[in-house]
Amino acid sequence: MNTVKGRVLFFGLLVVCMGLWSGSSELHFLHALEFEDNAHLGVASCASSVCHGKLAKQENENVWLNEFRVWSSDDRHARAYKTLLSDESKLIARKLGLKSAQSADICLDCHADNVTAQLRDTKFQVSDGVGCEACHGGAKLWIDSHTEPEATHADNLKRGMYPTEDPRQRATLCLSCHMGTNSKFATHEIMGAGHPRLSFELEAFTVNQPAHYTVDADYIQRKRSVVGFGLWVTGQVEAADTYLNLLQGNLLDVSGMFPEFSFYDCHSCHHPMDDKRWTLSRKNQGLKPGTLRLQDQHLLMLQSIVQILDQSKYSEFKKLVSALLKAGQSSKQDIKIAAGKLSAWISARRSVWLSTKTGNVEIRSIRKAIADMGAKGLLSDYASAEQAFLGIESLSLYLGDADKVGSVLDQMYNTVESDQKYSPAAFRAVAQKAVNVF
Numbered sequence: 503m504n505t506v507k508g509r510v511l512f513f514g515l516l517v518v519c520m521g522l523w524s525g526s527s528e529l530h531f532l533h534a535l536e537f538e539d540n541a542h543l544g545v546a547s548c549a550s551s552v553c554h555g556k557l558a559k560q561e562n563e564n565v566w567l568n569e570f571r572v573w574s575s576d577d578r579h580a581r582a583y584k585t586l587l588s589d590e591s592k593l594i595a596r597k598l599g600l601k602s603a604q605s606a607d608i609c610l611d612c613h614a615d616n617v618t619a620q621l622r623d624t625k626f627q628v629s630d631g632v633g634c635e636a637c638h639g640g641a642k643l644w645i646d647s648h649t650e651p652e653a654t655h656a657d658n659l660k661r662g663m664y665p666t667e668d669p670r671q672r673a674t675l676c677l678s679c680h681m682g683t684n685s686k687f688a689t690h691e692i693m694g695a696g697h698p699r700l701s702f703e704l705e706a707f708t709v710n711q712p713a714h715y716t717v718d719a720d721y722i723q724r725k726r727s728v729v730g731f732g733l734w735v736t737g738q739v740e741a742a743d744t745y746l747n748l749l750q751g752n753l754l755d756v757s758g759m760f761p762e763f764s765f766y767d768c769h770s771c772h773h774p775m776d777d778k779r780w781t782l783s784r785k786n787q788g789l790k791p792g793t794l795r796l797q798d799q800h801l802l803m804l805q806s807i808v809q810i811l812d813q814s815k816y817s818e819f820k821k822l823v824s825a826l827l828k829a830g831q832s833s834k835q836d837i838k839i840a841a842g843k844l845s846a847w848i849s850a851r852r853s854v855w856l857s858t859k860t861g862n863v864e865i866r867s868i869r870k871a872i873a874d875m876g877a878k879g880l881l882s883d884y885a886s887a888e889q890a891f892l893g894i895e896s897l898s899l900y901l902g903d904a905d906k907v908g909s910v911l912d913q914m915y916n917t918v919e920s921d922q923k924y925s926p927a928a929f930r931a932v933a934q935k936a937v938n939v940f
């Protein structure tokens with residue numbers, strides 16, 4: 503069974519963060535990628551009690567200093583390697599013909615900080631799982647300097663700390679494991695051996711990772727961080743783009759006669775036969791019934807963003823998406839071409855969406871546009887309904903009217919809570935109600 507990943511549970515947190523979004527992150531993206539050459543020292547190097555291993559959060563410091571405690575006791579990343587020792591992983595490894603999950607790069611690449619031998623310093627342990635440096639970058643060149651009182655965040659970045667505060671960089675980082683890259687990917691063969699389906703939404707996953715930092719005035723001054731509506735938009739844009747880049751790589755070809763199934767909507771194949779999912783809205787996208795559908799959940803969320811923030815380009819966008827979905831039913835070569843065109847188009851437009859000044863009016867319209875797609879039957883696939891729910895919930899939190907719309911949100915959650923019990927008709931009915939309430 504697969505449940506919706508990451509219902510946003512901490513309403514208060516998001517409301518506090520509202521309105522802190524300050525536009526484009528394009529500039530920061532040019533950060534030199536030196537962190538790739540920086541040796542990894544291992545979690546033990548961060549965890550001492552004079553560093554990030556204090557027992558409790560320190561009130562008079564700008565960082566918590568108990569980050570190691572939070573990570574090791576509450577964060578699933580700390581257990582990522584141990585997962586590879588479980589019976590479930592043993593079985594997956596046996597079905598795939600691997601010697602063991604914990605020795606296979608294909609598992610370690612996402613379940614640990616699996617850097618090359620030269621980059622592993624003396625205290626480094628692969629069994630730490632997804633440790634501090636898997637996200638913050640190898641610390642060799644900044645471990646000493648980052649504690650100096652005059653060290654700025656810019657200095658740290660220059661020495662190779664990863665800019666996790668930058669929404670686009672963060673999205674790329676999280677997606678590298680939560681969706682995959684051309685060199686580490688959970689193929690359908692791995693799924694078929696029993697790996698859970700992957701899904702990701704930046705806002706919800708950011709909130710659901712047990713917090714080890716606070717975005718307050720001091721933080722914003724040090725890092726000029728951005729959270730709120732733009733985080734959701736960035737997450738959708740980068741998820742769509744990561745997917746389009748994967749489609750252009752060599753993974754599409756891995757399974758011989760067929761294209762790689764993991765790029766297609768899982769539930770378009772995996773659902774009971776009496777539970778009909780084909781709707782006329784899908785036909786309007788140019789698809790034929792009884793055919794495979796590429797995963798379009800992030801593209802559909804992007805559709806709502808383009809519709810409201812970039813109206814004059816809306817039909818252009820829909821044409822490019824439709825061309826991609828149709829290519830998904832014709833040939834691998836056509837998929838690569840269509841994915842390349844759409845990705846280039848997104849690259850040219852993303853700064854427009856992120857720099858447009860957005861207020862409650864636009865956010866409300868985007869929320870309604872998503873509900874509207876649901877009511878029309880365009881979100882009949884589970885992954886789309888899941889993203890729609892997560893998006894609608896995040897947008898409601900930014901709008902601060904979760905109280906007013908709470909009942910319809912709860913009803914929607916019930917329809918997407920588990921993919922086993924998902925009924926497209928029930929989701930569509932709630933989406934119709936949501937249109938009326940929004």
Ligand code: HEC
Binds near residue numbers: 507578585672
């Ligand atoms: C190096 C790979 C890697 C990176 C980078 C990564 N994750 Fe993860 N993440 C994992 C793995 C593997 C798990 C599952 C761990 C387990 O239970 O074995 C996971 C689990 C999670 C979970 C728990 C999911 C659930 O179903 O409850 C959240 C939330 C999460 N990650 C958020 C994030 C966020 C946010 C980022 C980016 C800041 C991120 N992750 C970056 C590999 C990664």
Ligand code: HEC
Binds near residue numbers: 585598612613680
């Ligand atoms: C592309 C990255 C990626 C690869 C490759 C990968 N995993 Fe995972 N795996 C994840 C993420 C991310 C999660 C957490 C999913 C979530 O909860 O959203 C996960 C979850 C799991 C879980 C379920 C954990 C739980 O507590 O529910 C198991 C078991 C697992 N992986 C085993 C493996 C094995 C064995 C391999 C190698 C054959 C492997 N994984 C390869 C990213 C990956």
Ligand code: HEC
Binds near residue numbers: 565579636638672716
């Ligand atoms: C899955 C990714 C991930 C892992 C693993 C992780 N962090 Fe973080 N960390 C983040 C993100 C995202 C932020 C928030 C953005 C930022 O400030 O860079 C953050 C922020 C921080 C901050 C900055 C707080 C501030 O106010 O500036 C510190 C310090 C920190 N992490 C330490 C650690 C330590 C120590 C570990 C290991 C015990 C760790 N992190 C593990 C993702 C991660």
Ligand code: HEC
Binds near residue numbers: 693698763766769
């Ligand atoms: C083109 C259709 C298709 C798509 C799309 C597809 N699968 Fe599959 N899947 C299959 C087939 C065929 C099998 C083999 C079933 C069997 O062995 O009986 C299978 C097997 C599986 C199994 C093992 C089931 C078993 O009975 O042992 C899992 C788990 C799975 N797929 C998950 C996924 C996930 C997750 C996705 C999306 C990322 C996905 N599938 C996408 C067709 C598909």
